[in-house]
Amino acid sequence: MLKFTAEHEWLKLEDGVATVGITTHAAEQLGDLVFVELPEVGAELVKDGNAATVESVKAASDVYSPLDGEVTEVNQAIVDDPSLVNSDPQAAGWFFKLKLKNAADADALMDEATYKELIG
Amino acid sequence: MDDHSVLKTTPLNALHLSLGAKMVPFAGYDMPVQYPLGVMKEHLHTRAAAGLFDVSHMGQVIVRAKSGDYADAALALEKLVPVDILSLKEGRQRYGFFTDDNGCILDDLMITNRGDHLLVVVNAACKDADLAHMKAHLPDCDVTLLDDRALIALQGPRAEAVLAELWAGVSSMKFMDVREVPLHDVACIISRSGYSGEDGFEISIPQDHAVSVAKALLEHPDCEAIGLGARDSLRLEAGLCLYGNDIDTTTSPIEASLEWALQKARKAGGDREGGFPGADRILAELADGISRRRVGLKPEGKAPVRSHAKLFADADGLKELGEVTSGTFGPTVEGPVAMGYLPVTHAAAGTQVFAEVRGKYLPMTVAALPFITPTYKR
Numbered sequence: 001m002l003k004f005t006a007e008h009e010w011l012k013l014e015d016g017v018a019t020v021g022i023t024t025h026a027a028e029q030l031g032d033l034v035f036v037e038l039p040e041v042g043a044e045l046v047k048d049g050n051a052a053t054v055e056s057v058k059a060a061s062d063v064y065s066p067l068d069g070e071v072t073e074v075n076q077a078i079v080d081d082p083s084l085v086n087s088d089p090q091a092a093g094w095f096f097k098l099k100l101k102n103a104a105d106a107d108a109l110m111d112e113a114t115y116k117e118l119i120g
Numbered sequence: 121m122d123d124h125s126v127l128k129t130t131p132l133n134a135l136h137l138s139l140g141a142k143m144v145p146f147a148g149y150d151m152p153v154q155y156p157l158g159v160m161k162e163h164l165h166t167r168a169a170a171g172l173f174d175v176s177h178m179g180q181v182i183v184r185a186k187s188g189d190y191a192d193a194a195l196a197l198e199k200l201v202p203v204d205i206l207s208l209k210e211g212r213q214r215y216g217f218f219t220d221d222n223g224c225i226l227d228d229l230m231i232t233n234r235g236d237h238l239l240v241v242v243n244a245a246c247k248d249a250d251l252a253h254m255k256a257h258l259p260d261c262d263v264t265l266l267d268d269r270a271l272i273a274l275q276g277p278r279a280e281a282v283l284a285e286l287w288a289g290v291s292s293m294k295f296m297d298v299r300e301v302p303l304h305d306v307a308c309i310i311s312r313s314g315y316s317g318e319d320g321f322e323i324s325i326p327q328d329h330a331v332s333v334a335k336a337l338l339e340h341p342d343c344e345a346i347g348l349g350a351r352d353s354l355r356l357e358a359g360l361c362l363y364g365n366d367i368d369t370t371t372s373p374i375e376a377s378l379e380w381a382l383q384k385a386r387k388a389g390g391d392r393e394g395g396f397p398g399a400d401r402i403l404a405e406l407a408d409g410i411s412r413r414r415v416g417l418k419p420e421g422k423a424p425v426r427s428h429a430k431l432f433a434d435a436d437g438l439k440e441l442g443e444v445t446s447g448t449f450g451p452t453v454e455g456p457v458a459m460g461y462l463p464v465t466h467a468a469a470g471t472q473v474f475a476e477v478r479g480k481y482l483p484m485t486v487a488a489l490p491f492i493t494p495t496y497k498r
Contacts, residue, residue: 031154031158031159031349032158032160032161034160034424034449034456037478053478055423056159056449057160057350057353057451058153058159058448059426060424
């Protein structure tokens with residue numbers, strides 16, 4: 001099941017581990033990405049703290065951690081080819097996997113219908 | 121109050137909206153930053169074919185001597201600008217800048233000899249100050265803002281072919297030539313110049329006809345509308361300064377590596393040596409050298425290094441050298457590009473320096489400007 005944040009991230013939850021990426025809407029708003037910087041495996045992230053950086057031709061933008069947790073895996077493919085985030089943001093363009101500190105925290109995030117209402 | 125409600129609009133505003141542009145406030149104007157094509161493809165399209173830019177926010181100003189004599193207008197403007205305007209031939213254009221008493225740059229501008237008067241084009245953000253500056257210091261000239269004209273830039277290797285659809289004589293123009301030409305029976309002022317590093321034109325159009333001329337150019341299959349986002353990456357790859365970023369009232373033209381813009385007549389030993397604000401400093405810098413200089417910077421990694429990133433001599437951030445003034449990803453270079461100021465001891469091409477980005481010190485190499493090979497039609 002996908003969950004969403006107001007900061008335009010999506011999370012796919014499996015056994016207390018969230019695969020995290022940015023939404024199709026966010027990828028469209030950012031435009032063609034030219035650079036992605038991901039957290040290191042093992043990094044402890046806190047909710048709303050900086051997790052990653054993406055850059056378009058125009059500007060750098062932060063990607064925030066949607067919840068507390070530890071990074072267990074990162075997607076090197078988007079570092080090698082940032083355009084993957086634009087072409088397939090909600091699947092192949094995932095950013096990192098986060099082992100959640102409290103799996104139940106994800107319940108409070110938005111579902112897809114609520115997120116779609118948010119972005120209008 | 122909605123921020124957008126106080127923004128000025130150009131005569132092409134409705135056209136931008138109809139083309140699906142994303143609009144942003146820029147220098148007090150509601151301007152297109154990109155169209156649905158996106159910054160990357162707009163940039164590459166301009167280098168491969170032709171791009172049309174709305175630059176109507178810039179100030180187009182007539183400077184005419186009350187005597188009616190070109191030489192009087194030229195000599196008057198030379199009091200504010202350290203370039204040779206007197207010897208500029210009719211129908212020719214030249215780059216220059218207003219200097220202040222400290223020898224720094226108030227704005228940069230294009231200056232054209234239009235026969236019996238000068239046409240100058242200044243930056244949008246400096247327009248009001250430049251007008252006041254000229255009016256205050258040129259008492260024997262009439263200084264008039266042409267606020268009833270649009271200005272569009274047509275840039276790229278296919279610009280000549282696109283413009284030729286409206287005017288067959290275009291191929292007779294060379295880089296920095298300026299002509300008054302009817303396009304669709306509208307009197308336009310065309311210069312062969314621009315801000316992209318490509319061959320191209322800037323076209324001044326009476327505002328009521330701006331949309332029809334722009335649409336006629338956009339009908340050509342090689343011509344796409346291009347926003348301010350790509351305009352910035354194009355000019356940066358071409359090594360061209362952006363006023364407010366790379367040059368301002370803290371930089372002298374010599375520090376800015378713009379000494380090529382000062383002709384012999386205004387330098388030491390020239391016919392009209394000095395005689396502009398800050399001449400003491402600028403001529404002394406030409407004679408004795410400077411301590412820092414604007415250089416090209418090529419990040420060694422993939423991360424863009426943006427303006428205001430601090431530059432260091434070492435990878436530990438101990439010895440600060442200067443600052444990046446413009447930086448982005450160059451779509452044609454296929455990597456990050458930047459410009460900034462470094463002490464002359466660290467300004468030679470090939471020198472390695474380090475930029476502070478998000479707490480890390482990223483290696484950059486001083487690089488010759490421009491990053492691309494310009495295709496001006498000289």
